Amino acid sequence: MPNLLAMSFEGELAPCFDLCCLHPGSKRPPDGWGLGYYPGGEPSASVLKEPAPPHGSIRSELVKAWEHLAASLFVLHIRTATWGAISDANTQPFSRSYAGRDWLFSHCGSLRHRLERSNTKGLFEPTGSTDSELVFCELLAFFAQNGWRSIGDADPSAVRAFFERLGAHGNMSSVLTDGRDLLAYADAHGEGQLHLGTICPPYEKLVLEDADLHLDLGRRGVEAQKGILVASNPLEGSGATWKALSPGHLLVVRQGAIIADMPPGQATAARAAGRDLQRPAPAEARRLSIVHRTSYRYDKPVERSSHLLRLTPIHDRLQTLHASTITLSVDGKQRDYDDVFGNRARKVVIEQSYTELVIEARSEVSLLDTEPFGLRPFHARSTIPLVWMxxxxxxxxxxxxxxxxxxxxxxxxxxxxxxxxxxxxxxxxxxxxxxxxxxxxxxxxxxxxxxxxxxxxxxxxxxxxxxxxxxxxxxxxxxxxxxxxxxxxxxxxxxxxxxxxxxxxxxxxxxxxxxxxxxxxxxxxxxxxxxxxxxxxxxxxxxxxxxTPTSGTIYLGGVRETLDVAVHVTPIE
Known part of the structure; x- marks a missing residue:
C-alpha cells in the first residue's frame, strides 16, 4: 500500500484517484486516508480526509470522479494507525497556516520513542495525538525560528540536520510542502524507504497502480506535463521511472523539476533547473572559415527560376566579416540588398535551361562575443513581466x-x-x-x-x-x-x-x-x-x-528535385 504519495507537475492536471482498498468486497479498509492539494496554484490548501472509511466510501468516490480536483501539487496518505485514535485530527496529511500560506505534511512511518515537545511557546501545537503531527509542528517551529517563510528560503543542510536529529526516535521519511515547493526526506537509517518517480512526455495514457490505488493521470486530459512523484512504495505502470532514495537523501521539487538535490554525504545541496546561475565563462575570440555548398539536381531541365540567398554572415560589433563570396554554376541576373531584418540578401533570376545548380558561399568571420553578459552585472535583476515603453x-x-x-x-x-x-x-x-x-x-x-x-x-x-x-x-x-x-x-x-x-x-x-x-x-x-x-x-x-539561407521558385520545367547541402566550418589560426 502506498501510504504516502506526493506529486509535483509542470502546471495543473486533474488526476483520478481510485482507492481500490475501499472497493466493495476488498480486504479490511485502512484506518483513514487524506488528500491535500492546492487548487489554482493558490497558497491555500484543500484537504479531504476520512477516518475509518467504509467500503464504497462516498468521499473516495468524490476524488475519483470530481473533475475540479486540479492542481500541480498533491499529497495523498493512506493511514495504518500506530499512535493515536482513529479520528480526523489524526489523519494525514496535516495542515497548518504559516507565513501567508498553508503547509501540508505527511509522514510515512512511526516513531519508536515518544517525541517530547520543545519549548516553542505554543507557536505550533498539535490538535491530535500522533507523533507525526508533533514532528510537523516541530518542523514548522524550526522554520519560524530561522526566519524561513517558505521552503525556498530554507537551508537544505539545516533541514536535513533537523531530521537526522529527530531520527534517533524512529523513522523520519516524510514530505513537506508549502504549495509551491515539495521537500522530501528519506530516513537516514533506512527506515520507511522513499522512492522517486519521474514522468516524462510524450504519453497519451498514463496509469499507475497497485492493489490499493489506481491513479489515472490522463483520464481528464494530460497536456504533456513532466512530473516528479515521491512514494513510500513505487506504483506499477509503464509511464514512470522509479528509483529508491538513499538513506539521508533530501530533495526539493518545484513545478515538476528538482531544484535542490542533497544526497547523503553531501554537505550542500546541488541546485538545478537554472537556479544559482553563474555568468558564462569568457570564451576566446575565434576566426573561422565557412564553406556552404548547396546543390540542386532535376530529372528534367528547369527553364526559368528565381532564388533568394541569405548566405552572407552578419557584420556588427560582435561578429566581423572579413570576406564573403557567392558563386553560382549557372549565370543569372543578381542584385544584393539589405532586407527589413538587416540581413544581406541576394536575389537571383535564372532564365536559361539547367538540370543542376550549385550555389557555393565562402566566408571568413571573427567572433568577438566572448562575454555575452559582460555589459551588465549578471546579478542585476529583471523580472517577468517586462514593461516596455x-x-x-x-x-x-x-x-x-x-x-x-x-x-x-x-x-x-x-x-x-x-x-x-x-x-x-x-x-x-x-x-x-x-x-x-x-x-x-x-x-x-x-x-x-x-x-x-x-x-x-x-x-x-x-x-x-x-x-x-x-x-x-x-x-x-x-x-x-x-x-x-x-x-x-x-x-x-x-x-x-x-x-x-x-x-x-x-x-x-x-x-x-x-x-x-x-x-x-x-x-x-x-x-x-x-x-x-x-x-x-x-x-x-x-x-x-x-x-532561411536559400529559397526559390521554379516557374517552368524541373521535375523531381534532389537537394544536397554540405557545410564545413574550420578555424583559422
Missing part, C-alpha cells in the same frame, strides 16, 4: 507575436511557459536559462521526426525535433511571456573532436532574445548553451521563413 513595443512587435495557433494550444503553451517563471521566482535571466537547458535535456534530437510545417505545440507534445523545432518552441514560449525573441540561422563550430560534430555539416538554428540594457543575446536550446564564439550568425527574422 510604447515605442519600444512598437519596434519589437514582430518579435512579440506568437505563431498563429489555435487559442487552446496557445493557452497550454502559456501555462507551460509560466512553470519556468514560477520555478525561477519570476527572474528573467534564470527563466531563460532554465527554458534553454530544459529543452536541451528533456527533448530528443531526432532527424526526420519533423517537417517545416511542424508547430511548437506539436514539438511540445511529442518532445522530439531538430534545431529548428527547438528554436521555434523557445521563441513561442518567450513571446508568450512578453520577451522579444527572434529566429537565427547560421553555423555552429563544434571542433574536431566534439560528439555532436555532425551538426557542423549543416546550417544550424538558435534563438536571440532582447534583454533590457543588454540587447540581443543568443540561446541555443539544441545544445543548451548561451551563444558565444562557436555560433556564426547568418540571418535573423521572425521565423525560419525570414532567415
Amino acid at each position: 510604447p515605442w519600444q513595443r512598437q519596434v519589437l512587435q514582430p518579435y512579440l507575436l506568437p505563431p498563429e495557433l489555435p487559442e487552446s494550444q496557445l493557452e497550454v503553451l502559456a501555462r507551460y511557459a509560466m512553470t519556468f517563471v514560477e520555478r525561477n521566482d519570476y527572474d528573467l535571466v534564470d527563466t531563460l536559462f532554465d527554458l534553454n537547458q530544459t529543452i536541451h535535456r528533456d527533448y530528443l534530437y531526432q532527424k526526420g521526426s519533423t517537417s517545416l510545417s511542424t508547430t511548437p505545440y506539436e514539438v511540445y507534445t511529442r518532445r522530439t525535433g531538430v534545431c529548428q523545432d527547438f528554436a521555434n518552441l523557445f521563441i513561442c514560449l518567450a513571446r508568450l511571456l512578453s520577451v522579444p525573441a527572434r529566429y537565427v540561422c547560421g553555423y555552429l563550430y563544434t571542433g574536431p573532436k566534439q560528439p555532436n560534430h555532425s551538426m557542423a555539416e549543416a546550417s544550424h538554428a538558435w534563438v536571440q532574445v532582447y534583454l533590457p540594457e543588454v540587447g540581443w543575446k543568443g540561446f541555443d536550446p539544441t545544445s543548451g548553451v548561451v551563444t558565444q564564439t562557436d555560433h556564426v550568425r547568418l540571418a535573423v527574422g521572425r521565423s525560419y521563413v525570414d532567415a
Whole structure:
C-alpha cells in the first residue's frame, strides 16, 4: 500500500484517484486516508480526509470522479494507525497556516520513542495525538525560528540536520510542502524507504497502480506535463521511472523539476533547473572559415527560376566579416540588398535551361562575443513581466507575436511557459536559462521526426525535433511571456573532436532574445548553451521563413528535385 504519495507537475492536471482498498468486497479498509492539494496554484490548501472509511466510501468516490480536483501539487496518505485514535485530527496529511500560506505534511512511518515537545511557546501545537503531527509542528517551529517563510528560503543542510536529529526516535521519511515547493526526506537509517518517480512526455495514457490505488493521470486530459512523484512504495505502470532514495537523501521539487538535490554525504545541496546561475565563462575570440555548398539536381531541365540567398554572415560589433563570396554554376541576373531584418540578401533570376545548380558561399568571420553578459552585472535583476515603453513595443512587435495557433494550444503553451517563471521566482535571466537547458535535456534530437510545417505545440507534445523545432518552441514560449525573441540561422563550430560534430555539416538554428540594457543575446536550446564564439550568425527574422539561407521558385520545367547541402566550418589560426 502506498501510504504516502506526493506529486509535483509542470502546471495543473486533474488526476483520478481510485482507492481500490475501499472497493466493495476488498480486504479490511485502512484506518483513514487524506488528500491535500492546492487548487489554482493558490497558497491555500484543500484537504479531504476520512477516518475509518467504509467500503464504497462516498468521499473516495468524490476524488475519483470530481473533475475540479486540479492542481500541480498533491499529497495523498493512506493511514495504518500506530499512535493515536482513529479520528480526523489524526489523519494525514496535516495542515497548518504559516507565513501567508498553508503547509501540508505527511509522514510515512512511526516513531519508536515518544517525541517530547520543545519549548516553542505554543507557536505550533498539535490538535491530535500522533507523533507525526508533533514532528510537523516541530518542523514548522524550526522554520519560524530561522526566519524561513517558505521552503525556498530554507537551508537544505539545516533541514536535513533537523531530521537526522529527530531520527534517533524512529523513522523520519516524510514530505513537506508549502504549495509551491515539495521537500522530501528519506530516513537516514533506512527506515520507511522513499522512492522517486519521474514522468516524462510524450504519453497519451498514463496509469499507475497497485492493489490499493489506481491513479489515472490522463483520464481528464494530460497536456504533456513532466512530473516528479515521491512514494513510500513505487506504483506499477509503464509511464514512470522509479528509483529508491538513499538513506539521508533530501530533495526539493518545484513545478515538476528538482531544484535542490542533497544526497547523503553531501554537505550542500546541488541546485538545478537554472537556479544559482553563474555568468558564462569568457570564451576566446575565434576566426573561422565557412564553406556552404548547396546543390540542386532535376530529372528534367528547369527553364526559368528565381532564388533568394541569405548566405552572407552578419557584420556588427560582435561578429566581423572579413570576406564573403557567392558563386553560382549557372549565370543569372543578381542584385544584393539589405532586407527589413538587416540581413544581406541576394536575389537571383535564372532564365536559361539547367538540370543542376550549385550555389557555393565562402566566408571568413571573427567572433568577438566572448562575454555575452559582460555589459551588465549578471546579478542585476529583471523580472517577468517586462514593461516596455510604447515605442519600444512598437519596434519589437514582430518579435512579440506568437505563431498563429489555435487559442487552446496557445493557452497550454502559456501555462507551460509560466512553470519556468514560477520555478525561477519570476527572474528573467534564470527563466531563460532554465527554458534553454530544459529543452536541451528533456527533448530528443531526432532527424526526420519533423517537417517545416511542424508547430511548437506539436514539438511540445511529442518532445522530439531538430534545431529548428527547438528554436521555434523557445521563441513561442518567450513571446508568450512578453520577451522579444527572434529566429537565427547560421553555423555552429563544434571542433574536431566534439560528439555532436555532425551538426557542423549543416546550417544550424538558435534563438536571440532582447534583454533590457543588454540587447540581443543568443540561446541555443539544441545544445543548451548561451551563444558565444562557436555560433556564426547568418540571418535573423521572425521565423525560419525570414532567415532561411536559400529559397526559390521554379516557374517552368524541373521535375523531381534532389537537394544536397554540405557545410564545413574550420578555424583559422
